Amino acid sequence: MIAVLLTTAILMLIITNRHFNEQTGRYHEDILKRKENAVLASIDYLLDTYPGKVTKDNVYQILEGKILEISDINKLNIIIYDLRGNVMLSTQIEEPRHPVLPQNILDSLAKNEYYNETLDSKDENRSYYASYNYIKDVSEFENFAIINLPYETNDVFLQEDMFTLMGSYGVAFLFILLLGAIMIYVVSKNTFNKLSSFADRIKETQVISNNRPIQYEKNDEIGILVDAYNEMLIKLKEQSEMLAEVERQETWREFARQVAHEIKNPLTPMKLMIQSYMRKFDSEDEVLVERTNRTSNILMQQIETIESIANAFSDFAKMPSRQDEMIDMVQVIQNTLEIFSIKHITFTFSNPNIQTMFDKQYLNRIVTNIVKNSFQAIPPNRTPKVSVDINLKDDMIFITIEDNGKGISEEEKSQIFKPRFTTKSSGSGIGLSMVKKIIEDYNGKITFESFEDLGTKFIIQLPYTNEHKTI
Template sequence: MKLKKLSLRVRIFLAMILLVLIASILIVAVTVYQYNEEALDYHRDRLDKKEENIKSSIDFTIKETTYPVTTENIPKIFKDKIYEIAAIHKLQVNLYDLEGGLLKSSRQSISNDTIAKCINAEILNTLANTAEHRHVTKYVENGKIIQSSYTYITDQKFKPLGILNLPYMEDDKFMDKELYDFLERLVYAYIFMMLIAVALAYLLSKYITKSLKTISDKINETRLEKRNKKIDIESSSEEIVTLVHSYNTMIDQLEESAVKLATSEREQAWREMAKQVAHEIKNPLTPMRLTVQNFQRKFDPQDPDIYKKVNEYSKTLIQQIDTMSSIASAFSNFAKMPAQEKETLNVVKIVKLGLDIFSEDYIMFTSEKEEIMAKFDRTQLIRVITNLVKNGIQAIPDEQEEKKIVVAVLDDHSNVIITVADNGQGITEANKQKIFEPKFTTKSSGMGLGLAMVKNIVETYNGSITFTSEKGKGTVFKVIFPKV
């Protein structure tokens, strides 16, 4: 399967697993390399310390000897002492003269295969020509790595007497066992870490692609004719945030276009309505004009049927006037312009009556009293309640799982308080100043007169309407009007 055909989620998952594998291999390689370096340092330092200690023992022996301190007397000086020194420091000790010839060895039996009878000329030149007069060689014997150090031994006046040779075998069995044990534990740790890495890679790849899936779903759901919801991602990568910002900007522009389109449609509807009203008014005006002209032309005070004709003319005019009055009443009801009619009523009962028309089971009603009396128009109070509740229903998105609208009636001494609270999407800061304006609406349909009509009704009865809203949490409308 080609890599480009894999989904982004699978590619992220595989990349993270591969990264963990590469990191594990690198850590193992670095661990082995570090072990080898530390082993070299360990053996070098150990040889240096043993050489320093053995030279101290040799210096002490030379100081305490009764033989004249000369190169020729070295075998006598260290006749038995060399074995003691070798046993104490657990290291073979070989002593050579300044020409490279073997003088004394801690080995009981000297074999040409194990101990050189003469030091190589190159080593002698190195000893003589270096500042520290020391040289270390390394060679393999019987599968073992052996370091062999050469350095001068001197008398008390620091005059060279001979050459000290210390063969040191690098025994890595213990360190190798430690390395193998460490690598074994490391493998178990890496297996456990790999399992965790697989789980984390799966979850992380799912988390990363979840934002992209959300954006994809939102783009597929975007429609011009409805209110589109913005994407809200609290924490994500810079690229995802940029993509979300671009989508939200597009939604704002789309909403502006939808509002302009809706406004244009409403304005067109108002123009059509104005034309229709003008046409309906002109219809009765024409017969009225003709009737008056006919009456003016045929009016004769001496006509014995004058009263009959006046009654006919008057009846015709009254009929046309009634027609115009009906048109005006219909337009008034359409524009929601209420007429003020006060009557004493139980606000609690009327509010319940207004809620009976709704079938939504998430609408709840509360009241601190069973009866709160006030003077208000029954029909207009029902209009106030139904419009506010309908506005709350429309404010809650259809896909929202938990929906709630709470209508409450409170008695505040001389005033009545009605609150309608919803848990919808709230009102934006930009729309809060326009919410009660006539013809303003955030919906693509409707004439935008609902809340304007409610405000008009409430203020007609010397009341007030206010609201508080929080984006994404809901809105609470509060209506206050006097009891009398």
């Protein structure tokens, strides 16, 4: 409020100063106009009473003897130019401001038959005005010469009046400002004390507690807040009881969903792996032993994952503790991808042997979750294409997984790593959040690029270390 009052006072002073200056300018322009009319009338009378014919060639001789008299009567200097802008006569002691008229003045005279100018003076207390007109024969519409009437004023007295007026305004506004500040202080302090007390009660409010309503008798703005607060307490008590019951039920539902999701991740590819093995089983196959061993190893790896998940959820849904060991990341990822449809997956690597300290089960979970999501994001009418690449660069391991699915919408991009967020009707929404947490536990980073109806690419960055560490 003080700022509003102060701003108003400053704006009023600025507007008053501007208006005063405009009025002063119009006042001097009016004076110059009256003097101009008087001078032109005197010159017209002089030319009308001349016994001979007035032409642009003899106008100089006609005006020369009378120009000083006309100047003295009107207390105004007079400068006469010929039609080309050269000085013919002047009553000024000093040289005219324009010894030769500029082309813009001549053009304005030719178009409008007059020209006015206002110039800044070197002395801030003085102003300079000037008018330009034709001396002409009105009856025959013939121009004889150009007359310039310079008018210089002294604004000292007008400025003193302005400063007096501004001072009076300043005193009045200062009084209003002080009075307003006192009133604002009293009102705001009283209001602040009430609001402070009200705020203290709000800070004491708890969701599950026997909150006491505020007793307030006055019917003012604070009273509206107090009534709303008391109504809120009643609703808060009812909703807190409902919320406690819902949370108990939701906790068990969430726990069950998480267990089902984590167990289902390895079970689904295991089922597909066994079905594929059974379809291709041939007792006379030369590589039967090798294929059986590879399938067994992959199944054992998935069974170990299920076992670690079961152990973790037995401790209330905790992730398995990290068991870092020196692993070949290319080999682990390759084994993980074999549970999917290999013909739709392209796996590339910059180095066939990338040894680093990492938990094999964690890496398996990361790749399984993202690749599985990639296949689920591909529409049924589109041939699936999933590419997986691992690259070692600048002591960082880059794993990229790209698909040709439907992509992620702009609205979903900010939610994709949040727990319980899912775009699938059957998903629990903890897969990608779990992946993000694993990667961040290794001081890594996961980002993605996605374009709707074109596909999504996940980029995983993990620090590379080839030294054994104790975890």
